[in-house]
Amino acid sequence: MESSSALTLSQLPYVYPTIPSTNKNYPFWPASKRRSSQLSTRLQCNKMFVPGFGEATPEAKAAKNLHNFFTYTAVKIVASQLESYNPEAYVELMEFVDKHPLDDGDKFCATMFRESSRHKNLALRIMEVRSAYCQKDFEWDNLKRLAFKMVTDSNTRLMRDYVSETSRSETEK
Amino acid sequence: MESSSALTLSQLPYVYPTIPSTNKNYPFWPASKRRSSQLSTRLQCNKMFVPGFGEATPEAKAAKNLHNFFTYTAVKIVASQLESYNPEAYVELMEFVDKHPLDDGDKFCATMFRESSRHKNLALRIMEVRSAYCQKDFEWDNLKRLAFKMVTDSNTRLMRDYVSETSRSETEK
Numbered sequence: 520m521e522s523s524s525a526l527t528l529s530q531l532p533y534v535y536p537t538i539p540s541t542n543k544n545y546p547f548w549p550a551s552k553r554r555s556s557q558l559s560t561r562l563q564c565n566k567m568f569v570p571g572f573g574e575a576t577p578e579a580k581a582a583k584n585l586h587n588f589f590t591y592t593a594v595k596i597v598a599s600q601l602e603s604y605n606p607e608a609y610v611e612l613m614e615f616v617d618k619h620p621l622d623d624g625d626k627f628c629a630t631m632f633r634e635s636s637r638h639k640n641l642a643l644r645i646m647e648v649r650s651a652y653c654q655k656d657f658e659w660d661n662l663k664r665l666a667f668k669m670v671t672d673s674n675t676r677l678m679r680d681y682v683s684e685t686s687r688s689e690t691e692k
Numbered sequence: 693m694e695s696s697s698a699l700t701l702s703q704l705p706y707v708y709p710t711i712p713s714t715n716k717n718y719p720f721w722p723a724s725k726r727r728s729s730q731l732s733t734r735l736q737c738n739k740m741f742v743p744g745f746g747e748a749t750p751e752a753k754a755a756k757n758l759h760n761f762f763t764y765t766a767v768k769i770v771a772s773q774l775e776s777y778n779p780e781a782y783v784e785l786m787e788f789v790d791k792h793p794l795d796d797g798d799k800f801c802a803t804m805f806r807e808s809s810r811h812k813n814l815a816l817r818i819m820e821v822r823s824a825y826c827q828k829d830f831e832w833d834n835l836k837r838l839a840f841k842m843v844t845d846s847n848t849r850l851m852r853d854y855v856s857e858t859s860r861s862e863t864e865k
Contacts, residue, residue: 585839632850678819
């Protein structure tokens with residue numbers, strides 16, 4: 520059973536045809552798209568084609584998600600600070616969080632800005648904290664390392680679980 | 693109006709009390725928590741305290757989100773490849789995507805693995821693509837740069853919009 524976990528994806532067979540060897544630079548690029556528009560950039564770009572992101576790149580989409588995550592984190596940080604030395608402001612913040620979703624960080628801050636002058640100052644604090652957190656505290660290298668590890672570990676686990684299941688059911692037959 | 697956009701957050705007043713100057717290393721750290729448990733790490737860590745992430749760090753949470761995003765991107769990449777040279781497999785993939793949510797990438801792949809042998813090969817392909825995309829194609833430096841820019845631009849815009857609104861309403865009075 521242990522040996523199955525050492526399998527790499529490239530060792531496994533595919534139903535779908537492999538790309539001819541002349542297309543080595545673009546292992547996943549549909550031939551028609553490459554020929555029609557990508558000849559001029561053949562030497563510059565050998566990345567996989569990612570369709571359907573409109574005008575935004577995948578990196579911009581991911582940055583937007585992280586931006587909302589930083590606002591969410593900043594709210595948690597500010598709430599934790601206020602809890603111990605300004606309970607009134609803490610209650611005010613938590614009441615606001617209960618009523619307003621945090622999935623769009625900028626919308627959340629804009630609404631808070633207009634709630635009252637005390638809320639405006641809370642919003643300013645959250646904005647300052649998210650900026651400082653993003654630029655100083657957040658460990659970008661760690662994020663990259665964890666994402667690499669997660670994809671490798673998940674792929675191995677998914678294959679191992681499947682092989683383990685099928686071996687068990689074959690033994691039972 | 694132009695001058696307002698040049699305001700930085702630190703220039704704006706706060707309702708909440710500032711931390712005494714003796715606590716410079718921990719500008720946002722509640723005094724009680726710092727005193728009780730953080731004295732020994734004073735020289736090692738001057739980051740803001742982020743509560744409520746359970747056992748996971750914010751970086752691990754963000755990596756998990758990115759992991760699901762990479763699976764979503766891999767499905768788009770594979771669909772685009774199949775569309776032109778294997779329409780049958782493309783239809784099969786799209787039908788599966790319609791029926792199964794993509795918000796949990798690993799669950800999506802695990803379900804696909806067990807659907808049929810053709811689906812298993814599709815799942816293997818998606819897993820291989822997400823690994824290659826994460827490790828080779830995704831521009832990590834660009835992500836960081838875009839996130840920095842987004843937080844700075846958003847903060848400036850939120851303040852400018854607010855100042856612009858309040859100036860207008862004061863002029864109308």
